[in-house]
Structures are given as structure tokens and as C-alpha cells.
Amino acid sequence: MQISKGVEWAAHAAALMCALPPGKGLRAEALARYHGVPGPYMAKQMQALSKAGIVHAARGKHGGYRLARPADRITLWDVMTAIEGDKPAFTCTEIRQNGPCGAKPEQCRQKCAIAAAFHSAEAAFRDHLDAVSLVEIAAGVVAETPAEHLRDVGKWLEQEAVALA
Amino acid sequence: MQISKGVEWAAHAAALMCALPPGKGLRAEALARYHGVPGPYMAKQMQALSKAGIVHAARGKHGGYRLARPADRITLWDVMTAIEGDKPAFTCTEIRQNGPCGAKPEQCRQKCAIAAAFHSAEAAFRDHLDAVSLVEIAAGVVAETPAEHLRDVGKWLEQEAVALA
DNA sequence: CCTATTTCGGATATTCATTGTCCGATTAAA
DNA sequence: TTTAATCGGACAATGAATATCCGAAATAGG
Numbered sequence: 001m002q003i004s005k006g007v008e009w010a011a012h013a014a015a016l017m018c019a020l021p022p023g024k025g026l027r028a029e030a031l032a033r034y035h036g037v038p039g040p041y042m043a044k045q046m047q048a049l050s051k052a053g054i055v056h057a058a059r060g061k062h063g064g065y066r067l068a069r070p071a072d073r074i075t076l077w078d079v080m081t082a083i084e085g086d087k088p089a090f091t092c093t094e095i096r097q098n099g100p101c102g103a104k105p106e107q108c109r110q111k112c113a114i115a116a117a118f119h120s121a122e123a124a125f126r127d128h129l130d131a132v133s134l135v136e137i138a139a140g141v142v143a144e145t146p147a148e149h150l151r152d153v154g155k156w157l158e159q160e161a162v163a164l165a
Numbered sequence: 166m167q168i169s170k171g172v173e174w175a176a177h178a179a180a181l182m183c184a185l186p187p188g189k190g191l192r193a194e195a196l197a198r199y200h201g202v203p204g205p206y207m208a209k210q211m212q213a214l215s216k217a218g219i220v221h222a223a224r225g226k227h228g229g230y231r232l233a234r235p236a237d238r239i240t241l242w243d244v245m246t247a248i249e250g251d252k253p254a255f256t257c258t259e260i261r262q263n264g265p266c267g268a269k270p271e272q273c274r275q276k277c278a279i280a281a282a283f284h285s286a287e288a289a290f291r292d293h294l295d296a297v298s299l300v301e302i303a304a305g306v307v308a309e310t311p312a313e314h315l316r317d318v319g320k321w322l323e324q325e326a327v328a329l330a
Numbered sequence: 331c332c333t334a335t336t337t338c339g340g341a342t343a344t345t346c347a348t349t350g351t352c353c354g355a356t357t358a359a360a
Numbered sequence: 361t362t363t364a365a366t367c368g369g370a371c372a373a374t375g376a377a378t379a380t381c382c383g384a385a386a387t388a389g390g
Contacts, residue, residue: 001166001167001168001169001245001249001254002166002167002254002347002377003166003254003255003256003283004166004376004377004378005256005258005377005378006377006378007255008255008256008257008258008260008279009260011279012260012261012279015278015279027336027337027338028337028338029337033264033265034264034265034266035260035261035263035264036260036263036264036267037260037263038378038379038380039380040379040380040381041378041379041380043338043339044339044378044379044380046338047338047339047340050338050339051339057337057338057339058337058338058386058387059336059337059338059339059384059385059386059387060335060336060337060338060385060386060387060388061334061335061336061337061386061387061388061389062336062337062386062387062388063336063337063338063385063386063387064337064338065338076279076282076283080166084166089166089167089168090168090172090173091168091170091173092173093170093173095173095174095177095200095201095202096177096200098200098201098202099198099199099200099201100198100199100321101199101314101317101318101321102201103310103314107309107310107311107314110309112305112306112309113180113301113302113304113305113306113309114173114176114177114180114241114302116305117241117293117294117297117301117302118168118241118294120293121289121290121291121293121294122290124286124289124290124292124293125286125287125289125290126286127289128282128285128286128289129282129283129286132282136278136282137278137279137282139278140277140278140281141277141278144272144275144277144278145268145272146272149266149268149272152266153266156265156266167348167376169347169348169349170348170349171348171349192365192366192367193366193367194366203349203350203351204351205350205351205352206349206350206351208367208368209349209350209351209368209369211367212367212368212369215367215368216368222366222367222368223357223358223366223367224355224356224357224358224365224366224367224368225356225357225358225359225364225365225366225367226357226358226359226360226363226364226365226366227357227358227359227365227366228356228357228358228365228366228367229366229367230367
């Protein structure tokens with residue numbers, strides 16, 4: 001069980017966008033440079049966020065990305081499923097129907113105890129992530145960062161931000 | 166995020182071993198045949214369970230596997246970590262320290278808000294699986310299986326079970 | 331209105347983990 | 361001591377995640 005590295009990058013990028021003033025955006029290349037990661041691959045994650053409707057993309061000269069809805073309506077679960085897809089991590093292949101003592105399909109109306117336990121655990125995982133929005137993330141980052149450093153970030157954002165609808 | 170197929174197989178195999186009388190075991194090949202899965206690969210999962218101390222392996226003629234401790238002391242989390250390892254699914258690469266506004270290492274004593282949220286969600290996932298032992302799994306299977314079918318399973322076990330210390 | 335520039339979007343190689351398989355080390359019994 | 365059968369770790373094949381490139385789209389300026 002491994003969560004893709006792109007999820008981390010997308011989450012950090014989305015959190016940074018919280019700090020943008022309304023009507024401003026950031027280019028994919030700027031987001032990559034800010035986090036010190038390969039540009040094209042960060043761009044790929046942004047495409048996924050765009051496809052999922054989490055960010056709004058503007059193309060052409062002076063294009064860029066901005067959050068598509070208020071930050072308190074975007075959860076970490078939204079970000080994760082945008083990158084990884086929303087298919088469950090545990091896939092039951094119904095091996096209880098195989099072999100010499102295989103169960104008949106009509107005996108398998110409800111999922112087996114093992115699949116039920118894993119799906120329950122996954123639901124708990126999902127609920128925890130779904131309870132954390134970008135607002136909480138941004139607040140946490142601000143709380144643990146010195147004021148001086150926050151000013152540097154603000155200046156950098158002013159330099160790099162682009163105006164877009 | 167994808168849970169390995171071997172986890173499902175190992176869990177089913179471990180649950181089946183609950184039904185063994187004390188002092189009896191099953192060969193890896195028998196476990197594979199019972200579940201209708203490739204023999205060598207099921208054997209690989211059994212090796213992992215053995216290495217983790219969940220099952221006890223006996224080699225040589227009339228060898229086989231049996232549970233290494235009472236079934237109520239073996240949880241689904243034990244089985245899963247035996248196969249997948251216990252490293253966390255979300256790995257924080259500390260990209261907040263990268264780039265033009267990178268944070269200094271001494272500012273990063275505690276993990277960032279994003280990593281904290283994911284680790285909290287993972288803890289919930291783990292706790293849910295750790296609360297389910299093989300006894301509960303076996304009870305669930307028995308409850309949802311017709312009595313006639315259970316008799317067939319019992320007969321098959323008598324045929325295939327081997328005596329071992 | 332047209333062109334040029336800059337951006338995002340999808341299609342394309344590469345690397346790494348998972349999946350699947352095999353043969354040798356080990357044990358117990360004959 | 362031999363033999364047969366088992367588990368254990370080393371070995372390929374497959375698929376997903378990682379990293380990258382070039383074409384499509386849209387805007388700003390001429």
C-alpha cells in the first residue's frame with residue numbers, strides 16, 4: 001500500500017494556492033519551482049486536479065491555475081482521489097468462489113467478512129481525510145512558520161502571481 | 166493506493182487455518198488449491214506470514230503450516246503488515262524545505278500539517294484492522310455459510326490436514 | 331483581424347514495485 | 361543412510377508509477 005508522491009505535491013500546491021488573493025493564479029512551472037520538484041511532472045498533477053474540478057485552468061498567455069471553489073470546500077480526500085482515483089484500495093477477487101469447496105454465486109450476495117473489514121477501515125481513512133479542508137492545512141502551516149518567513153512567501157507570491165478570470 | 170492481492174490471499178488462508186484442530190497443519194500447495202490460486206505465489210505469501218511469526222512452518226516430509234499463536238491474537242493488521250511491510254503509506258519528502266522559500270531544517274521539528282493529517286488517517290485505518298482478529302473473521306464466515314457447505318469444508322480439511330508439532 | 335507567444339492538455343519513454351515462477355536448502359521418515 | 365517431500369530464498373515477466381516531450385488552445389499585442 002503506497003500513496004503516490006504526486007498526492008503530496010498536489011496537496012502542497014493546493015495549500016499554497018489558498019494564500020493567493022482572489023482573481024490571481026499561478027503557473028504550473030511556478031508551482032514546481034516553488035516546491036523544488038520536476039516541472040513537467042508537477043504539471044501532470046495539476047492536470048489531474050483540473051480534470052477533477054478542484055482547480056480552474058486558464059490557457060494561453062498569462063494563463064495559470066486557481067482554486068475552483070472556496071478552500072473550505074476542498075478536502076484532502078478530494079485532492080487524493082483526484083490524483084489516485086477513487087477505486088477502493090482493497091479489491092475483493094471473490095476467491096471464496098474458487099477451488100473444490102467454492103461457494104455458489106447466490107451464496108455471495110453480501111461481501112465476505114474480510115472484504116467488509118477492509119472496506120470499513122478504508123471508510124475510516126476516507127472520513128479522516130475528508131474532515132480536513134485546505135483551510136485547516138493553511139492555518140496549520142501559518143501557525144508553525146515564523147512571521148519573517150511568511151513575508152518572504154508573500155513577496156514571492158506577488159512576484160509570480162498572474163491575473164486571471 | 167493499492168493493497169496487494171497477496172494480502173487477500175493470506176487473510177483467507179489464515180482464516181481457513183482457524184478451522185484446523187490443534188496439532189494439525191496444511192501444506193502451501195493445499196492452501197493454494199483450496200482457494201484456486203497459483204501455488205508458488207501463495208507459497209510466497211505463506212513465507213511472509215512465517216517470517217512475521219504469524220504462522221509456524223514445518224519443513225521436510227509431512228511438513229506444513231499452522232497458526233503460531235491463538236487466533237484471537239492475530240489481527241488483520243498483523244496479516245497485512247506481514248505481506249506489505251509496516252512502512253507508512255504516505256511518505257513525506259519534506260518538499261517544504263525545497264525551493265526559493267524553503268524552510269530551514271530547524272523549523273521542521275514537527276511534521277507539516279499535510280503529513281500529520283495523512284498519518285492520522287492511516288492510524289484510524291490501522292486501528293480498525295487491528296480491532297478485527299481471525300476469530301471474528303472465522304465467525305463471520307461460519308455465520309454466512311450454509312451448514313451443508315460447512316460439512317464439505319470439514320471433510321476437505323480432514324483429507325488434507327497433516328500432523329505436525 | 332491576424333500573428334506570435336505562452337500556457338495547458340494529452341500522448342509518450344523510463345524506472346520501480348508487484349506479480350508470478352523456479353530451483354536449492356532442510357527436514358523427517360523409511 | 362537414503363529418499364522423498366516440504367519450505368525458503370533467488371530469479372524473470374508484467375503492470376503501475378514516475379518523468380518527459382510535443383501538439384492544441386487561448387490571449388495580448390500589432
